[in-house]
Amino acid sequence: MVRDGAYWTGLSRSVERGGYTAVGPVELGPAAPLRLSRITLYTPVPVLRHVAEAYGAALNAEPVTSTDERGELVEMTDVTGFTIELRPVEAAEVPTVTRLEFRGPGAAAAAERLHAETGDVQRHLYGGHWDTVAGNSIRLVGPGDEVSTEERARISEAIRRGELEDELERMNEEKQ
Numbered sequence: 515m516v517r518d519g520a521y522w523t524g525l526s527r528s529v530e531r532g533g534y535t536a537v538g539p540v541e542l543g544p545a546a547p548l549r550l551s552r553i554t555l556y557t558p559v560p561v562l563r564h565v566a567e568a569y570g571a572a573l574n575a576e577p578v579t580s581t582d583e584r585g586e587l588v589e590m591t592d593v594t595g596f597t598i599e600l601r602p603v604e605a606a607e608v609p610t611v612t613r614l615e616f617r618g619p620g621a622a623a624a625a626e627r628l629h630a631e632t633g634d635v636q637r638h639l640y641g642g643h644w645d646t647v648a649g650n651s652i653r654l655v656g657p658g659d660e661v662s663t664e665e666r667a668r669i670s671e672a673i674r675r676g677e678l679e680d681e682l683e684r685m686n687e688e689k690q
Contacts, residue, residue, distance in 0.1 A: 552597040555610040559602045561648050562588065564632075568647040569598045571631035572616065572624050572654065613651040615642075621656030628652070639669050639682075 557565050566577035566588040573592040580587060584601070591597040603609050616624065625643035629635035638644040642655035661669075665685075672681030 551595055552599060553614075554599040554601060555612070555650065556603045556607070557600045557648055558609050559604060562600060562602050565648045566590065566600055568628060568631050568645070568652075569600070571627035572652060573598065574620070574624065574627060609649065611649045613653070615653040615655065617655045619657055621654040621659065625654045628654070640666055 555565075566579075570577045570590045573590050573596070575590040575592050577588050577590050580589070586602060588600040589597050621642060625635050628643075628645050632645055632647065635643050635645045638653050638655075638659075639661075641659040641661045642653050643659075644651055644653045646652075668681065668685070669678070672678045
């Protein structure tokens with residue numbers, strides 16, 4: 515099966531509709547919080563380079579291609595040591611589909627870099643900026659980007675009713 519841009523956009527929309535609540539930090543015991551240091555995403559071969567450039571832009575890191583015992587991979591590592599590893603998958607294999615959320619004061623700059631790379635960064639319904647890269651949603655949230663609890667509930671309810679577009683139009687009219 516060949517998956518084109520419409521497939522990935524539709525997949526992202528279905529992922530984006532989910533209600534997500536941040537929980538954590540996760541702790542291993544009484545001493546240390548657990549911090550994610552690496553995530554591996556299995557990525558379709560035709561878009562691997564594009565995806566590497568997009569994640570590199572989000573992390574402000576250059577993609578580095580290498581080979582190990584499992585084959586070719588591309589890695590992007592940010593200044594804190596967090597690494598996104600991309601592994602190629604062929605058309606018959608299942609790629610990773612997930613949602614990644616990055617928070618911090620550098621979110622606006624990361625959104626600008628990602629926009630320059632992909633040209634598709636949008637304001638997120640729940641605050642921050644988001645883009646879709648090969649079926650994965652990326653949300654970048656900076657200080658002051660969160661929306662109120664009331665607005666979040668209003669958006670969630672509109673999604674449940676299947677009236678998101680109408681609700682967004684009403685909300686935009688109210689803000690004018």
